[in-house]
Structures are given as structure tokens and as C-alpha cells.
Amino acid sequence: xxxxxxxxxxxxxxxxxxxxxxxxxxxxxxxxxxxxxxxxxxxxxxxxxxxxxxxxxxxxxxxxxxxxxxxxxxxxxxxxxxxxxxxxxxxxxxxxxxxxxxxxxxxxxxxxxxxxxxxxxxxxxxxxxxxxxxxxxxxxxxxxxxxxxxxxxxxxxxxxxxxxxxxxxxxxxxxxxxxxxxxxxxxxxxxxxxxxxxxxxxxxxxxxxxxxxxxxxxxxxxxxxxxxxxxxxxxxxxxxxxxxxxxxxxxxxxxxxxxxxxxxxxxxxxxxxxxxxxxxxxxxxxxxxxxxxxxxxxxxxxxxxxxxxxxxxxxxxxxxxxxxxxxxxxxxxxxxxxxxxxxxxxxxxxxxxxxxxxxxxxxxxxxxxxxxxxxxxxxxxxxxxxxxxxxxxxxxxxxxxxxxxxxxxxxxxxxxxxxxxxxxxxxxxxxxxxxxxxxxxxxxxxxxxxxxxxxxxxxxxxxxxxxxxxxxxxxxxxxxxxxxxxxxxxxxxxxxxxxxxxxxxxxxxxxxxxxxxxxxxxxxxxxxxxxxxxxxxxxxxxxxxxxxxxxxxxxxxxxxxxxxxxxxxxxxxxxxxxxxxxxxxxxxxxxxxxxxxxxxxxxxxxxxxxxxxxxxxxxxxxxxxxxxxxxxxxxx
Numbered sequence: 257x258x259x260x261x262x263x264x265x266x267x268x269x270x271x272x273x274x275x276x277x278x279x280x281x282x283x284x285x286x287x288x289x290x291x292x293x294x295x296x297x298x299x300x301x302x303x304x305x306x307x308x309x310x311x312x313x314x315x316x317x318x319x320x321x322x323x324x325x326x327x328x329x330x331x332x333x334x335x336x337x338x339x340x341x342x343x344x345x346x347x348x349x350x351x352x353x354x355x356x357x358x359x360x361x362x363x364x365x366x367x368x369x370x371x372x373x374x375x376x377x378x379x380x381x382x383x384x385x386x387x388x389x390x391x392x393x394x395x396x397x398x399x400x401x402x403x404x405x406x407x408x409x410x411x412x413x414x415x416x417x418x419x420x421x422x423x424x425x426x427x428x429x430x431x432x433x434x435x436x437x438x439x440x441x442x443x444x445x446x447x448x449x450x451x452x453x454x455x456x457x458x459x460x461x462x463x464x465x466x467x468x469x470x471x472x473x474x475x476x477x478x479x480x481x482x483x484x485x486x487x488x489x490x491x492x493x494x495x496x497x498x499x500x501x502x503x504x505x506x507x508x509x510x511x512x513x514x515x516x517x518x519x520x521x522x523x524x525x526x527x528x529x530x531x532x533x534x535x536x537x538x539x540x541x542x543x544x545x546x547x548x549x550x551x552x553x554x555x556x557x558x559x560x561x562x563x564x565x566x567x568x569x570x571x572x573x574x575x576x577x578x579x580x581x582x583x584x585x586x587x588x589x590x591x592x593x594x595x596x597x598x599x600x601x602x603x604x605x606x607x608x609x610x611x612x613x614x615x616x617x618x619x620x621x622x623x624x625x626x627x628x629x630x631x632x633x634x635x636x637x638x639x640x641x642x643x644x645x646x647x648x649x650x651x652x653x654x655x656x657x658x659x660x661x662x663x664x665x666x667x668x669x670x671x672x673x674x675x676x677x678x679x680x681x682x683x684x685x686x687x688x689x690x691x692x693x694x695x696x697x698x699x700x701x702x703x704x705x706x707x708x709x710x711x712x713x714x715x716x717x718x719x720x721x722x723x724x725x726x727x728x729x730x731x732x733x734x735x736x737x738x739x740x741x742x743x744x745x746x747x748x749x750x751x752x753x754x755x756x757x758x759x760x761x762x763x764x765x766x767x768x769x770x771x772x773x774x775x776x777x778x779x780x781x782x783x784x785x786x787x788x789x790x791x792x793x794x795x796x797x798x799x800x801x802x803x804x805x806x807x808x809x810x811x812x813x814x815x816x817x818x819x820x821x822x823x824x825x826x827x828x829x830x831x832x833x834x835x836x837x838x839x840x841x842x843x844x845x846x847x848x849x850x851x852x853x854x855x856x857x858x859x860x861x862x863x864x865x866x867x868x869x870x871x872x873x874x875x876x877x878x879x880x881x882x883x884x885x886x887x888x889x890x891x892x
Contacts, residue, residue: 284588284591284592284595285588285592288584288587288588292584295580299573299577303569303573306569307566307569310562310565310566310569311566313558313562314559314562314563314566316413317555317558317559317562318559319365319366319412319413320412320413320414320417320422320426320555321552321555321556321559322362322365322366322412323366323408323409323411323412323413323414324412324414324429324548324551324552324555325358325362325552326358326359326362326363326366326368326408326412327405327408327409327414327429327430327548328548328552329354329355329357329358330355330401330404330405330408331434331541331544331545331548332351332354333348333351333352333355333401334398334401334402334405334434334437334438335437335541336348336350336351337382337394337397337398337401338394338398338437338438338441340382340390340394341390341391341394341395341398341441341445342441342444342445344387344390346382346383346390348379348382348383348397349379349383352379359372366407366408366411366412367407367411368404368407368408368411371400371403371404371407372404374400374403374404375397375400375401375404377400378393378396378397378399378400378401379397381393381396381397382394382396382397391445398438402434402435402438405430405434409426409430409431414426414430415430415431419488419554419558420484420485420488421485421488421489421492421554422485422551422554422555422558424480424481424482424484424485424488425481425482425485425492425547425550425551425554426551427477427481428478428481428482428485428547429544429547429548429550429551430551432474432477432478432481433478433540433543433544433547433548434544435470435474436471436474436475436478436505436540436544437537437540437541437544439467439470439471439474440471440505440508440533440536440537440540441537442463442467443464443467443468443471443508443512443533444529444530444533444534444537446460446463446464446467447464447512447515447516447529447533448526448529448530450464450516450522451515451522451524451525451526451529452526454522455522456516456522461516464512464516464517465517468509468512468513468517471505471508471509472509475502475505475506475509478502479498479502482496482498482502482547485550489554492550492554495546495549495550495553496543496546496547496550497543497546498543498546500539501539501540501542501543502539502543504532504535504536504539504540505536505539505540507532507535507536508532508533508535508536511524511529511532512529515529590620590622591622594617594620594622594623594625594626595622597626598622598625598626598629601626601629601630601633602629605629605632605633605636610633610636610637610640613630613633643881647878647881650874650878650881651875651878651879654871654872654874654875654878655875657867657871657874658868658871658872658875661867661868661871662868665865665868668857668860671857672854672857672858676854678850682847682850683847690840736823736827737790739827740827740831741783741784741786741787741790742784742787742791743827743831744780744783744831744834745780745781745783745784745787746780746784747831747835748776748777748779748780748783749777749780749781749784751776751835751838751839751842752773752774752776752777752780753773753777754842755770755772755773755776755842756770756773756774756777759773762849762850762853765849765852765853765856766849
């Protein structure tokens with residue numbers, strides 16, 4: 257089926273054809289639900305992905321904070337172990353209480369079970385070690401504590417921190433700072449022995465060279481870490497306050513190289529070196545503490561950012577969903593109500609009710625549809641009113657036409673009957689005229705025989721009056737011809753007059769006969785004029801023949817009278833025959849014309865009957881149209 261003009265077939269939607277077919281099969285509520293679902297599913301998927309990623313970040317940051325807390329509890333233990341190694345004491349056990357509590361709380365999450373067991377084992381050995389093995393036991397304990405710190409930093413994700421500021425702060429606080437503090441204590445211990453004896457064994461020299469080189473490397477790395485962290489977050493400069501501590505550490509390195517690695521040999525005082533080393537050690541621990549605090553601040557800041565972003569996103573999504581739900585429901589209500597109004601209007605129009613009116617609300621497509629329906633209803637109302645008036649007028653006119661056709665049919669039938677009677681009368685008249693013409697021909701034959709007998713009797717007289725008889729005979733012939741012509745002209749004029757009268761009675765059908773009659777009358781007039789001229793010539797010839805005719809008039813009177821009477825009878829009979837023939841032809845022509853008129857009248861009667869039937873059919877159709885239009889209810 258070809259779609260109406262101005263519309264597009266669904267086959268013209270291209271790649272959207274399946275979706276268009278699907279929506280054509282669904283009700284409006286299902287369409288709205290499907291559209292909402294098509295938006296909600298991707299939104300939920302993206303929200304799930306975002307919240308999962310955010311939660312992963314929150315969990316990772318929280319775990320890093322746990323790692324910082326664990327490292328914060330480890331650093332005092334490391335410091336205590338280093339001091340015990342330096343002073344030869346065993347007070348480290350008192351600092352384990354905080355570490356034990358922290359491990360019980362965070363150890364499982366950070367996977368420190370094995371490493372912490374090693375720390376406890378090293379602590380027990382250190383506590384039980386005698387003075388000769390105290391240093392080695394302290395080294396083992398400090399090594400175990402540093403290993404524990406590495407395990408915590410690895411398992412908590414500190415070593416894989418994604419942010420530049422927190423990564424370098426972590427590296428300074430967890431990787432560099434504990435190692436620097438350890439190297440400072442080792443340099444101080446070895447240097448104390450060297451300065452006491454003012455001599456260094458090769459082993460001490462190698463140890464100092466190694467430790468000082470490593471301390472210089474660690475110090476440079478820590479300085480770089482702190483600088484990069486401050487470059488990423490300038491606020492960290494106030495939190496680090498790194499200049500004094502780094503200067504003290506750098507001073508320790510410089511003094512150590514000057515006292516122990518110069519070409520002048522061992523120099524320097526033990527007390528002054530211990531003061532320098534203590535200042536560097538205390539500065540390192542102070543800087544390490546501030547670095548750990550800064551790391552904790554960065555992680556807490558990141559955690560708050562994650563939580564704020566997550567909560568803001570939840571609030572935004574919730575408000576967006578509420579707003580979307582509100583707008584979707586508002587769209588559904590407005591569109592559904594508009595469609596219902598349009599449907600109600602169309603149903604009312606389909607039922608023939610054109611009296612209801614609807615006002616379009618808004619300026620959307622539904623309002624345009626309602627307005628278009630309103631315009632359509634107005635145009636349909638105007639068309640129905642026009643059709644109703646036209647149907648009434650057609651019904652009235654068709655009724656009048658039917659009545660007129662009925663009357664015309666009756667009159668036409670009467671006229672046809674009259675023409676049939678006239679045609680029969682003309683046929684009978686033609687038959688009578690034919691009979692008269694036959695009788696006239698028979699009389700003409702009898703008169704011709706009498707004339708021949710009279711001519712034989714007059715031959716004797718003709719021989720006597722040969723000269724005068726020729727002249728008299730010529731005059732008589734001329735007179736006879738003139739009389740004949742006058743008689744013919746008179747009779748022709750009478751016949752033409754009768755034909756004109758009959759043509760006038762025949763109306764339009766006799767116009768041709770009227771023209772013929774007029775031409776015949778003209779010919780009759782011309783014949784009469786010629787007869788007058790011939791008559792004048794005949795009179796002149798008669799005057800010349802009177803002298804000779806007088807001489808034989810007495811002898812020939814009786815014969816001439818007989819011959820003249822017979823000739824006159826012959827002439828009159830001939831004229832009667834000719835006139836009868838002409839009348840017969842004229843009557844036949846009139847009969848033919850009347851027969852043609854009768855045929856046309858019969859045809860006209862048939863056409864009138866057909867027109868009457870058509871007008872009755874038109875009247876019936878107009879009545880049906882009135883009934884059809886009457887199904888529409890319009891405002892009076």
C-alpha cells in the first residue's frame with residue numbers, strides 16, 4: 257500500500273527501521289518505560305564503575321593510612337633499638353606495647369604475620385643477649401624492624417602510591433628516613449671507636465667509607481623526594497621544615513669525611529663529633545616524624561577528597577535521578593494527556609460530533625497536533641455545512657426537475673400521438689390525390705381523342721383558308737400558351753401558398769419547405785410576368801389576323817368553336833394532371849416530414865423519460881447525502 261502524500265514509509269528509516277517497528281508496536285507507557293530503562297541502565301553501569309573505582313581508591317588510601325599508622329608505631333621501636341645498640345642497654349621492650357597493639361589491629365590487613373614474628377624473635381634474642389653479642393643482636397633487631405617497615409609499605413600500597421606528592425613523601429618518610437637514621441647511628445658508633453683510639457682499622461675504614469657514601473646517597477635522594485613533593489604540593493614546605501635537618505645531616509657527612517677520610521689522617525674530637533652526630537640524628541628523626549605526619553595529611557586529604565567526590569556524586573546522581581524522574585513523569589503526564597485529548601477529539605469527529613472544541617495547551621508537538629485537529633474540525637464543519645446546504649439545494653432542484661420532466665413527458669407523449677394522427681391523415685390525403693391524378697390522366701386521353709376527331713373535320717376548311725388559318729392558328733396557340741402559363745402560375749402560386757402555410761404549421765421542421773415555397777412563388781411571379789409579355793405579343797398578332805379571320809369566320813365558326821372547346825378541355829385536363837402530380841409529390845414530402853417529426857418526437861419522449869429517471873435518481877442520491885451529512889452534529 258502506498259503511503260499518503262507528505263508521509264514517510266517506515267521502510268525509509270534505514271538503520272532505525274527495527275527501532276521504529278518496535279516503537280510502533282508499543283503503547284505510550286511502554287515506550288516511556290523503555291526510554292527510561294535505556295537511560296537508567298547505562299547510568300547505573302557508569303555509576304557502578306565510578307563508585308567501584310572510587311571505592312577502590314578509598315580502600316587503597318585507607319590501607320595506605322593504615323600503613324602510615326603502622327610505620328608510625330615502628331619508628332619509635334627502631335629509634336629505641338638504635339639507642340640500645342649505642343648505649344649498650346636493653347630498654348627496647350618497653351616501646352613494643354604500642355607496636356603490639358597496632359599489629360593486632362592492622363597486622364592481618366597488612367600481612368605482617370611472618371615479618372612481625374621475626375621482629376619478636378629478634379627482640380627476644382636482643383633482650384637475652386650478653387654484652388658481647390648485644391651489638392650483633394641489636395643489628396639483627398633493627399634489620400628485622402626495617403624489613404617489617406618494608407613489608408608494611410609494600411602490603412599497604414605505599415610504594416605504589418599514584419600521586420606525585422604522596423609518593424615522594426612516602427619515599428622520604430618510609431624508604432629514606434629510616435635508612436638515614438640507621439646510617440647516622442652506625443657512623444656514630446664506628447666513628448666513636450676510631451676517635452677514641454685515634455686510629456682506624458681497615459674494617460672500620462671500609463665501614464665508614466661505605467656508610468658515608470650510602471648516607472650521602474640517601475640524603476641526596478631524600479632531598480630530591482622532598483623537593484619533588486613540595487613542587488607538586490607547595491603547602492608541604494611548611495609541613496616539612498626540612499632545611500635545618502638536611503643541613504645538620506649534610507654537616508655530619510662533611511665532618512665525617514674531614515675527620516676520617518682526609519689525607520691528614522684521623523682528627524677531630526669525640527665530644528664535638530658526638531654533638532654533631534646527635535644533632536644530625538635528632539634532626540633526622542624530627543624530619544622523619546614531620547614527613548610521616550605530612551604523608552598522613554596527604555592521605556587523609558586524598559581520602560576526604562574521595563569521600564567528598566563520592567558523596568557529591570551520590571548527591572548529584574540522586575538529585576539528577578529525582579529531577580529526571582520528575583521531568584520524565586511530567587513529560588509522560590503532559591504527553592499522555594495531550595494524546596488523550598487528541599484521541600478524544602478524533603473519536604468525537606469519527607462519531608460525527610463536530611460541536612466539541614479543545615484548546616491546545618503549550619507549544620509542543622502535541623499542542624500542534626491538537627491545534628491541527630482543531631483546524632481540521634473547523635474545516636470539516638465548514639465542509640459539512642456546505643455539503644448539507646448543497647444537498648438541500650440539490651434535493652429541491654432535483655424534485656423540481658423530476659416534476660418538470662414528468663409534465664414534459666406527458667406533453668411530449670400527447671404531441672407524439674397528435675403527430676401520429678396527422679401522419680395517418682396525410683397518408684390518406686396522398687392516396688386520394690393519387691386517385692384524382694389517375695382520373696385526370698384518363699380524362700386527358702379522352703379529350704385527346706375528341707381533339708383528333710375535330711382536327712380531321714377542320715382539314716377541309718383549312719385548305720380554303722390556308723393563309724389566314726396559319727395566322728389564326730398561331731394566334732390561338734400563343735393565346736393558349738399564355739393562358740396555360742397564367743394558369744400554371746396561378747396554380748403554382750396557390751400551391752406555394754399552401755406549402756408555406758403547412759411549413760408554418762410544422763414549425764422548425766418545416767423551415768425547409770417554407771424556403772422551397774418562397775422560391776416557387778418567385779418562379780410563379782416570373783411566369784406570370786412572362787405570360788403578360790407573351791399576351792401582349794399575342795394581341796398584336798391577333799389584330800393582324802382579324803382581317804383575314806373575319807373573311808372565314810362564318811364558315812369556320814362552328815368548327816372553331818368545337819376545336820377551341822376541345823383544345824381548352826385538353827389544356828385544362830393537362831393542367832389538372834400536372835397539378836395533381838405536383839400536389840401528390842408535395843403531400844408525400846409533407847408526410848415524410850411529419851413522419852420524421854414523429855420519430856424525433858418519440859426519441860424526445862424517450863429522452864424525457866430517461867431525464868425523469870435520472871432526476872429521480874439524483875433526488876434519491878441527494879436524500880441519501882442528506883442522511884449521511886445528517887450524521888454529523890454541528891452547532892446550530
